Amino acid sequence: MKIIPIPSKVDFKNKFIENIPGEKCEINTALENEEYILSINPEEIKIEGGSERAVFYAKQTLKQIEAQYDKLPECKIQDKPRFPYRAFMIDSARHMQEISEIKEIIDAMALLKLNTFHWHLTEDQGWRFESSNYPLLNTKAAVRPRSDFGGENDSSPYGRVYTKEEMKEIVSYCAERYIDVIPEFDMPGHTSALLSVFPELSCKRDEIKIKTRQGIYDDVLCPAKDKTYEVVDKIIDEFCEIFPYGYYHIGGDETPSKQWEDCPECNYLKTACGLKSWAEYQNYFMNTIIEYLAQKGKTAIVWNDAAKGANLDKRAVLQYWKEVPKNTVDYANSGGKVILSPFSYYYFDYYYEITSLRRVLSYKPKFKGMSDDGYKNIIGIEAPVWTEYIRDKETMQRYFFPRIIAAAHTAWSDKGISYERFLKEMQYIEKLIRDKGITFEDKSEWGYKRISTPHGWLRFTHDHLLKK
Numbered sequence: 001m002k003i004i005p006i007p008s009k010v011d012f013k014n015k016f017i018e019n020i021p022g023e024k025c026e027i028n029t030a031l032e033n034e035e036y037i038l039s040i041n042p043e044e045i046k047i048e049g050g051s052e053r054a055v056f057y058a059k060q061t062l063k064q065i066e067a068q069y070d071k072l073p074e075c076k077i078q079d080k081p082r083f084p085y086r087a088f089m090i091d092s093a094r095h096m097q098e099i100s101e102i103k104e105i106i107d108a109m110a111l112l113k114l115n116t117f118h119w120h121l122t123e124d125q126g127w128r129f130e131s132s133n134y135p136l137l138n139t140k141a142a143v144r145p146r147s148d149f150g151g152e153n154d155s156s157p158y159g160r161v162y163t164k165e166e167m168k169e170i171v172s173y174c175a176e177r178y179i180d181v182i183p184e185f186d187m188p189g190h191t192s193a194l195l196s197v198f199p200e201l202s203c204k205r206d207e208i209k210i211k212t213r214q215g216i217y218d219d220v221l222c223p224a225k226d227k228t229y230e231v232v233d234k235i236i237d238e239f240c241e242i243f244p245y246g247y248y249h250i251g252g253d254e255t256p257s258k259q260w261e262d263c264p265e266c267n268y269l270k271t272a273c274g275l276k277s278w279a280e281y282q283n284y285f286m287n288t289i290i291e292y293l294a295q296k297g298k299t300a301i302v303w304n305d306a307a308k309g310a311n312l313d314k315r316a317v318l319q320y321w322k323e324v325p326k327n328t329v330d331y332a333n334s335g336g337k338v339i340l341s342p343f344s345y346y347y348f349d350y351y352y353e354i355t356s357l358r359r360v361l362s363y364k365p366k367f368k369g370m371s372d373d374g375y376k377n378i379i380g381i382e383a384p385v386w387t388e389y390i391r392d393k394e395t396m397q398r399y400f401f402p403r404i405i406a407a408a409h410t411a412w413s414d415k416g417i418s419y420e421r422f423l424k425e426m427q428y429i430e431k432l433i434r435d436k437g438i439t440f441e442d443k444s445e446w447g448y449k450r451i452s453t454p455h456g457w458l459r460f461t462h463d464h465l466l467k468k
């Protein structure tokens with residue numbers, strides 16, 4: 001029986017049922033929240049789940065069984081996930097996707113038992129969240145005058161916000177598939193679009209332009225201005241009306257301190273609060289927002305750049321993506337929760353030559369130096385697709401598929417599996433996803449063994465070195 005992610009326990013009886021029996025579903029509170037038991041016998045197909053979500057997962061497993069046998073096999077599968085947080089991310093800020101395109105991806109992700117869609121909605125190059133309080137965000141911050149990504153120049157204006165109705169539509173489409181939607185309002189860096197409307201929230205208060213190319217920019221929010229918190233809080237309030245879930249992403253990545261260093265108000269605040277570095281100063285800001293969200297019953301997620309300052313509020317979940325894992329390991333070992341998205345395995349906007357399916361499958365979600373308790377603080381893994389260079393639906397799909405199948409396997413199961421066996425085991429889940437009309441990367445690209453080609457390195461250098 002070939003099922004990906006591999007279930008925890010499969011009892012396969014090698015007997016086949018003549019007629020298709022009826023299906024019976026029930027909630028069994030003795031099971032964990034996402035745990036299910038799927039029993040197929042001649043009398044019935046019985047599904048027990050710890051919750052409605054778990055029943056849904058049993059049905060996804062059943063689809064793979066139905067896809068591979070003409071007659072159903074007698075079997076009993078008991079299954080539950082390794083991690084509670086199993087996510088994919090789409091950057092809708094650098095380039096947007098139509099709502100229908102996002103839905104197509106979500107529909108496929110549900111088959112993989114992924115349970116979280118992290119939606120990156122704000123950036124230097126465009127603001128995508130419709131605001132009732134601040135209508136200029138819907139016009140000025142949403143539209144960049146041109147695009148210059150990767151040296152390709154396009155002189156036409158680009159972008160719009162997603163309306164509240166559209167975002168609600170995504171939330172309810174996801175809810176039908178037991179996927180939570182976690183929005184990201186990236187701050188205090190990556191805020192040029194916001195600052196183009198509110199230059200008074202920056203240290204310099206000068207005009208700030210929405211950006212047209214990839215990169216990391218010095219234009220950041222000034223944590224020393226009351227107005228910064230006033231605007232941010234009001235925007236968060238609006239986000240929370242649309243996105244009802246417990247996690248909320250507040251970015252915290254790639255924030256240069258240059259403007260803070262030149263700002264008298266920032267210097268005064270840093271000294272007054274006894275903060276030892278600009279990294280700690282950034283966390284003065286992050287912690288203020290983390291607290292604001294906590295008051296609303298939400299847990300903030302932040303990128304691991306914010307762990308450079310040792311004072312990050314431990315209530316935040318840290319999302320590891322780059323650099324030496326020490327800060328993340330320390331964070332987990334001392335009780336903080338973490339999500340793993342190491343860029344060289346799980347950033348699916350990289351070419352397959354760098355991050356092959358084989359490489360994604362090989363990732364072990366654990367770091368050297370992580371204690372057993374630290375390991376328990378890994379709540380899950382996430383695979384992002386950033387869209388500086390991904391502009392169309394087909395490319396986005398090719399970059400996700402099939403790699404996300406391997407990431408989803410690791411998120412759900414701790415059963416190690418060779419690449420060759422994985423290719424065989426995934427054939428039915430692959431078929432189900434392809435049947436939904438999803439475009440996969442060409443098979444010839446899946447198996448690269450290492451980062452080697454000049455082409456691959458070019459892309460790598462482009463994104464992660466030249467832009468800094």
Ligand code: ACM
Nearest residue numbers: 253254303321386
């Ligand atoms: C990131 O890739 N800047 C989180």
Ligand code: ZN
Nearest residue numbers: 203222263266
């Ligand atoms: Zn300042």
